Amino acid sequence: MRSREASLPAPSAPALARPTEVEPLLAHAHADARVATVQGAAVSAGQFNADVVALAARLPAGRHLLNACGDRYWFAVTFCAALLADRINLLPPSRAPQAMARLALRYPDLVCVTDGDAVVDGLPAPLVVPAAPTEAIVWPPPAVPRARVAAIAFTSGSTGEPMPQAKYWGGVVDGARAEVRALGLAEAAAADTVLVGTVSAQHMYGLESTVIMALQGPFAFAAEHPLQPAQVADVLHRQSGRRVLVTTPVHLRALVETEVALPPIDRVISATAPLPAELAQRCETRWQAPVFEVYGCTETGMLATRRTLDGPHWHALDGVQIEQRANAAGPMYWAHGGHVVVPGPLADELRLIDARTFELAGRLSDVVNVGGRRASLEALSLTLQQIPGVLDGVFVLPDAPVDGREPRLLALAVAPGLTRAQVIEALRARIDAVFLPRPLLCVEALPRNPQGKLPRGDVLALAAAVERRQSAAG
Secondary structure, eight states, X not given: OOOOOOOOOOOOHHHHXXXXXXXXXXXXXXXXXXXXXXXXXXXXXXXXXXXXXXXXXXXXXXXXXXXXXXXXXXXXXXXXXXXXXXXXXXXXXXXXXXXXXXXXXXXXXXXXXXXXXXXXXXXXXXXXXXXXXXXXXXXXXXXXXXXXXXXXEEOOOSSSSOOEEEEXXXXXXXXXXXXXXXXXXXXXXXXXEEEXXXXXXXXXXXXXXXXXXHHHTTOEEESOOOOSHHHHHHHHHHOOSEEEEEEOHHHHHHHHTSOOOOOOOSEEEEOSSOOOHHHHHHHHHHHOOOEEEEEEETTTEEEEEEEGGGOSOEEEOTTOEEEEEOOTTXXXXXXXXXXXXXXXXXXXXXXXXXXXEEEXXXXXXXXXXXXXXXXXXXXXXXXXXXXXXXXXXXXEXXXXXXXXXXXXXXXXXXXXXXOHHHHHXXXXXXXXXXXXXXXXXXXXXXXXXXXXXXXXXXXXXXHHHHHHHHHHTO
């Protein structure tokens, strides 16, 4: 059965035109090279390749495949098996039942692959991958056409309805190689490097910076997806060689706020949200490792990097250029060139230094106007998060009231040792009074997704639930 999804955008001929028309699944030089670790034990490139070939032969009919594997090793195997069998990996931003139901309607030929017995709500019974890597060896790895659609990723829904974005194998490979160079990871022996990610492989950042970067580095990646500080420390301790932590500001703050001891780290990579310089400084001081940020979006993939403590300038990856274009609603910024197969718009306001260097000035949809004054929701949220005793926090602008009044800013804070009044007073000393939230709600945790992001709808739903409970309690 054919999908009702609209035609995918045609890949840019210049971006995909290379001396070779295909790229190998793996860049590892020999079958014995380490491509992954499972509980610290090495898995060879030959084993990985054998698992990919075996799973590709088992895939049921259906053009679109939901890769629901939580284990990073089996996610990578499934991703490559789908690619080899000319199936398209679907990478939705949410596993909520409603999101899955919408996905099934959009792609009626959808099949599902998981690494457990759980049934994904709203989808047919899944194909389950083996419990452990094979002992068999298959070599060399197959090659895949550069113009093949490797995946359809979806925007996070933080600012609206998730939208599909096609990712071509050539662009994904080129992007991973560019990231390796930009982060200085090509300077040491690749065989010694292992990537440990606190981000889900289903997210573009996690896919690019843990899975594809390992396959094309060529490095190894840890199969685990640790979230809590003790879990992160445990996975890092199990690794040998040069450790690279791929994470988010939320996880970094949790790590530095605890007493958990980490083994030596070569470097830290952060994305999904701006990293405050003070947090980067604490990380570098504590772990004696440089902290880098990756900037990008689902529409274009990774675009630029910077070492946070070197200043505000972002540097585009090889071949990528940023330009300003006129728009009916005002200027917008577009990325093109390099691994960006289909030029795409950015959701951020930039200050261009030149076509390959820029500063971030906030999201285009992020600026609010209260009482004639303008502020960035992101900046307000960072201010809240930096209050001593606040573990997490967010500002959001609710929908306009039905009576036409101007909506008031709302904030949620995770601050177990502080009262609401104390948080408000700390904010009053840091921001203009017109931006003080009305109300500020203290909660046990924010509804962050596995990538550390906060979908606006989830934040508003949590706020409504808290206000209902407070109203019922009198």
